[in-house]
Amino acid sequence: MLLSLQQGNLPAAILALADGTIFIGNAVGASGSTTGEVVFNTSLTGYQEILTDPSYCQQIVTLTYPHIGNYGTNDEDSESSKAYAAGLVIKNLPLLASNFRQNQSLSDYLVQHHIVAIANVDTRKLTRHLREHGAQNGCIVALAAGEAVTETVIKEAVQKAQAAPNMSGLDLAKVVTTDKSYEWTQTTWTLGEGYGSQTAPRFHVVAYDFGVKHNILRILAEKGCRVTVVPAQTPFEQVKALQPDGVFFSNGPGDPEPCTYAVQAARESIDSGIPTFGICLGHQIMALALGAKTFKMKFGHHGANHPVKDHDSGRVSITSQNHGFAVDAQSLPATVRVTHSSLFDGTVQGLAHTEKPALCFQGHPEASPGPHDIAYLFDQFVALMRRQTAAS
Numbered sequence: 182m183l184l185s186l187q188q189g190n191l192p193a194a195i196l197a198l199a200d201g202t203i204f205i206g207n208a209v210g211a212s213g214s215t216t217g218e219v220v221f222n223t224s225l226t227g228y229q230e231i232l233t234d235p236s237y238c239q240q241i242v243t244l245t246y247p248h249i250g251n252y253g254t255n256d257e258d259s260e261s262s263k264a265y266a267a268g269l270v271i272k273n274l275p276l277l278a279s280n281f282r283q284n285q286s287l288s289d290y291l292v293q294h295h296i297v298a299i300a301n302v303d304t305r306k307l308t309r310h311l312r313e314h315g316a317q318n319g320c321i322v323a324l325a326a327g328e329a330v331t332e333t334v335i336k337e338a339v340q341k342a343q344a345a346p347n348m349s350g351l352d353l354a355k356v357v358t359t360d361k362s363y364e365w366t367q368t369t370w371t372l373g374e375g376y377g378s379q380t381a382p383r384f385h386v387v388a389y390d391f392g393v394k395h396n397i398l399r400i401l402a403e404k405g406c407r408v409t410v411v412p413a414q415t416p417f418e419q420v421k422a423l424q425p426d427g428v429f430f431s432n433g434p435g436d437p438e439p440c441t442y443a444v445q446a447a448r449e450s451i452d453s454g455i456p457t458f459g460i461c462l463g464h465q466i467m468a469l470a471l472g473a474k475t476f477k478m479k480f481g482h483h484g485a486n487h488p489v490k491d492h493d494s495g496r497v498s499i500t501s502q503n504h505g506f507a508v509d510a511q512s513l514p515a516t517v518r519v520t521h522s523s524l525f526d527g528t529v530q531g532l533a534h535t536e537k538p539a540l541c542f543q544g545h546p547e548a549s550p551g552p553h554d555i556a557y558l559f560d561q562f563v564a565l566m567r568r569q570t571a572a573s
């Protein structure tokens with residue numbers, strides 16, 4: 182039997198969508214209210230990685246898996262230094278969390294990290310609504326103990342949802358980026374050892390931080406790279422002066438189109454002939470730099486089970502995904518070829534330049550959370566750097 186926190190034991194909460202749809206549940210996180218674009222993520226596990234992924238800045242995440250919180254939270258599974266998701270919507274919060282690595286319950290974690298969250302929501306109904314009508318803004322209001330859900334509370338929540346900024350046109354990369362450059366040396370996690378440390382790097386990678394997930398940096402370090410992380414608006418000539426063997430364009434929140442400084446840097450990086458690699462927002466920015474267009478998807482891809490085909494090998498990988506924008510396949514110039522496509526909807530997943538050492542991927546080869554099938558893209562980036570350094 183699953184013991185879960187039931188309505189009646191907890192303060193009430195509501196989720197209002199901008200179109201006026203209302204869900205009533207219970208507050209299981211921070212108090213107060215929050216707004217953001219409501220999206221759904223189909224991952225079965227990985228809620229801590231999802232909450233701390235900066236790409237979820239200004240998004241309220243609905244988790245479709247019905248039991249969230251079963252294994253608590255810990256000090257290691259974070260993808261950045263804080264929780265970025267604007268809010269959390271779940272079905273069932275188990276009463277007991279159990280895992281040998283846990284040191285805090287999800288509910289306590291949400292309170293500590295100021296995330297407003299609602300449980301006991303019919304997330305299946307909500308997901309179907311978002312699939313049918315598209316992702317839209319919403320507002321979660323967590324009421325105080327004993328406070329009732331009134332018409333006024335509902336009306337105000339709908340108004341707040343409607344007043345929230347539209348994700349299209351928002352440059353959030355410059356909001357979440359680091360203030361200062363820093364060096365990254367931590368490598369990937371192993372059971373019994375925890376995270377390791379890079380001591381003998383073979384390549385120097387400069388990584389543009391648009392909201393970078395730590396596991397990307399850990400994998401680059403694991404693959405033998407000394408990583409210098411730089412702020413989003415760093416001009417490319419400053420990056421070049423650091424004499425990198427490779428340049429990386431990170432994932433991040435918001436719309437890629439208004440990030441003109443990043444598009445310019447990507448154009449210069451690709452033109453320079455220095456191996457260039459991009460993930461998610463970085464992929465979209467590289468595509469824009471090459472002359473392609475991006476568009477807002479209806480409800481995006483957010484999950485850990487998305488099949489993607491590699492057109493070079495014919496191999497299908499199950500991948501982790503988190504994006505609401507995508508590259509328009511029709512807009513690609515002749516110098517770019519599609520290396521990967523989504524088997525869910527045929528959208529562009531991977532690109533490579535036909536002449537320059539540049540490649541990028543829409544999903545998340547770093548997983549966290551999700552499968553590691555497509556981690557070979559990091560090896561392809563390293564191979565480009567190896568080839569380049571051998572030639573020079």
Ligand SMILES: NC(=O)CC[C@H](N)C(=O)O
Pocket residue numbers: 236431432433434435436437460461462463503504505506507
């Ligand atoms: N994870 C990401 O980098 C997301 C990229 C972009 N913000 C999008 O939603 O498409």
